Amino acid sequence: MPSEHWTHPEPGDGPAAAAAQPTPEQVIAGLRATSEGGAELTQLLTPEGERVASPQFDRYVDDIDAEALKGLYRDMVLVRRADREANAMQRQGQLGIWVPLLGQEAAQIGSGRALEKRDMAFPSYREHGVAYARGIDLKEVLGIFRCTDHSGWDYQAHRFHPYTIVIGNQVLNAAGYAMGQKFEGKVGDEDSEATICYFGDGATSQGDVHEGFVWAAVYDAPIVFFCQNNQWAISEPTERQSRLPLYQRARGYGFPGIRVDGNDVLACLAVSRWALEECRHGNGPVLIEAFTYRMDAHTTTDDPTRYRLSDELEEWKLKDPIERVRAYLARGGGADQAFFDQVQADSDAFAAELRDYCFNMPEPPPDRIFSHVYAESTPLLDAQREEYLSYLDGFIGAGEH
Template sequence: MSSPEQWTHPEPGEGPAARAAQPSPEQVIAGLRATTEGGAELTQLLTPEGERVASPQFDRYVADIDGEALRGLYRDMVLVRRADREANAMQRQGQLGIWVPLLGQEAAQIGSGRALRKQDMAFPSYREHGVAYARGIDFRELMGIFRCTDHGNWDFKAHGFHPYTIVIGNQVLNATGYAMGQKFEGKVGDEDGEATIVYFGDGATSQGDVHEGFVWSAVYDAPLVFFCQNNQWAISEPTERQSRLPLYQRARGYGFPGIRVDGNDVLACLAVTRWALDECRHGNGPVLIEAFTYRMDAHTTTDDPTRYRLSDELEAWKLKDPIERVRAYLARNGHADQPYFDRIQAEADQFAADLREFTFNMPEPPPERVFANVYAEPSAALDAQREEYLAYLSGFATAGER
């Protein structure tokens, strides 16, 4: 077989194609190799061992990332991971209704999130806690969503970060419309132009909304970066059950570029996303990025990944940990020492403790809050509904006083 990524359809003379959902042993091995290695087209700047890889195409996009800047990226990932673990524990203790872990995807989210400029807009799914953090949103503001008290209270426009989207793939249509608006309003075409990025997983690429977004953004040259975090599992279905080709190659069919980046390499994610956003803000979009990473935890806290994946696969990916490779690079090149790493860990522990304290003592919102931020302009109909609902609730209070 000429490429492990062609496991479903071998080259002529290499044997029969796999039957639906029933690959041959050789094809299974090739598919697993593609899953763990990412293939020859993988863009990587920092190896799992923490060694720098030169890239004539992308080095210039991280020329400003010196030791201090890389320490900052390391700190971002450590804090986000620690907060994620704390939130996961709080859900198990009944403090959150559900949690969507990002464990293992810190580099993809921090790298791409830090590539955004203030004027850009990001559309997340429900796992982009690291991107939210990179956009300046207090991590505590995410807790209300998962404690089921609100839908997110940050200023979406000021932070350039849209509310979380629960419906799989729907945010791609929202982002496409927003990016088309940027194009129609003449906000692209030069270095100061705007761009949009939308996040989704490998499973969402099987949704019609995503493909409609591809079509419309291509037709209108929308300044939109499609950022697919391929964490290898769409809940319980592996990527090779969803596509006959690597996901980034799907962009060809719609007429725009696609690229696969090592999603566990924060430096590569930063560089590739900067490049893609630059293409978009200059009017050359859209672009599809497939961040080749791995979900180290469950899909959500309602999922049991031990029912559908092997522990050997998880152990193999632990060797590619996004945080450890940065730590190795910093230590090897004299940019950080053990006291520095200890300080960051202590800061992360305090970050998690503050998050826990806030969540345990989060006040219940007043009932009228459900009517807030529904429309941009005042609505007489909504006002009437609010007054009727409050009057209904007050009747219960009056009955209790008798």
């Protein structure tokens, strides 16, 4: 019996190992397992850095030679280094909060690099890697978590919507946007577009997500629903969210679902390219479940040691998305030590640049919060601004602001 059947049983397969004593063979199989996600998991690069052939998806990464793969590796290293620096800056009081992406770099860089410039992306609040892939300066992302900006980028120019903090709400926004693409005839020709929407496994328990699925399915909207299943919705495991693997939920809405190894940047790139192509040709929507793991806390206000075991974390460290690409490049001669050292140096310089910017970021004036709420101001907004400034003027030393 494959290990995934007793660690993550399918409906009707009987009890899991937690409720029945596994055989020695099952224990050995579990210890030797190098991938998770079951028999339906799409994987092109194993945790050991070995290439796996896929008749269905190989053609979507035919252009990824050693140089292109080095670029993906560099993307992931820089994004991880920026994430770790931001995490440290929050601990030092420079950011109000931070949402780590540690461990999810492959899912975000792979899917982000699959997008064409004309496509639109709708993030939640953890998609720093996708933002980077869409050409957004991560300094602008820091402004959100330092509480100085709603979002600092032009979302139309970058085709990347502002972060959404309300769990699952972006799915409705994205479904509506994709419906608009369909209504405006931006599907089915050489200039066709698609939308991708990011959310986590916990968001699948929100009504907004299901409503978005329904509307997208009814109108054949060109949208890829990209679920980063990092196994923990704050403090609840995926097993408490669904009886079925999340990708199988798509069947109930009448569109395809697929599970991809979310720690495999090649597989995430290939599957995302396939799904986006399906949507651009009018065969959407598509649900992708990127099976990955959150290596850090849900946010910097969370303590994951209260609800998960350290051996689980250690197991997933063996499936690190960056190390498998490094192993593949090193084994095949695609990169030497000088390349890896240079990428590390570049990532340190990148982090130092972010740190310098954050520590020296000017404090915004108090009326900044009212800026850019609407394309044009309204009488009500003007009144609220004046009332707020008048309130501040009532304090001692108010003129200093």
